[in-house]
Amino acid sequence: MTLSRLLSGLTATTPLLMASCVSVVDLSSREASTCEVHKTRMEVETVRGSTGYPGYVPGYIEVMEQEFPHHRGQRLLGAEYPAVKVEQVKVHVCSECDEAYRTYWAERNS
Numbered sequence: 001m002t003l004s005r006l007l008s009g010l011t012a013t014t015p016l017l018m019a020s021c022v023s024v025v026d027l028s029s030r031e032a033s034t035c036e037v038h039k040t041r042m043e044v045e046t047v048r049g050s051t052g053y054p055g056y057v058p059g060y061i062e063v064m065e066q067e068f069p070h071h072r073g074q075r076l077l078g079a080e081y082p083a084v085k086v087e088q089v090k091v092h093v094c095s096e097c098d099e100a101y102r103t104y105w106a107e108r109n110s
C-alpha cells in the first residue's frame with residue numbers, strides 16, 4: 001500500500017473514529033461512596049481506562065470484585081463500552097482496595 005492510499009484511508013475513517021471517541025467516562029455518579037468491602041468512605045478520582053477485556057489472568061475478575069473493587073489501577077471497560085475509546089474513568093477509589101490491588105500484582109509479578 002502506498003503512503004497516499006494509506007492517508008486517504010485514514011481521512012475517510014477519521015470522522016467515525018472521532019465520533020466514537022470518549023476520553024473520560026464518569027462512572028462515579030452511579031457508584032456508592034462507601035466501599036462495600038472495607039466500609040471506608042471513598043473519594044472520586046480519575047484513573048486510567050481502557051477498552052480491553054480483563055480476561056488475561058484467570059480468576060482476576062472474581063478476586064478483584066471480592067477483595068479490591070475500588071482500586072486505583074487501570075479500569076477495563078471493553079464489556080460496557082465496546083465501541084468507545086476510553087482513556088480515563090472517573091470512579092470512587094478506596095485506599096484499602098488500592099493497597100490490596102497493589103499487593104495482588106506485586107505477588108504475581110515477583
Ligand SMILES: [Zn+2]
Pocket residue numbers: 035036037038039040068069070094095096097098
Ligand atoms: Zn475498599
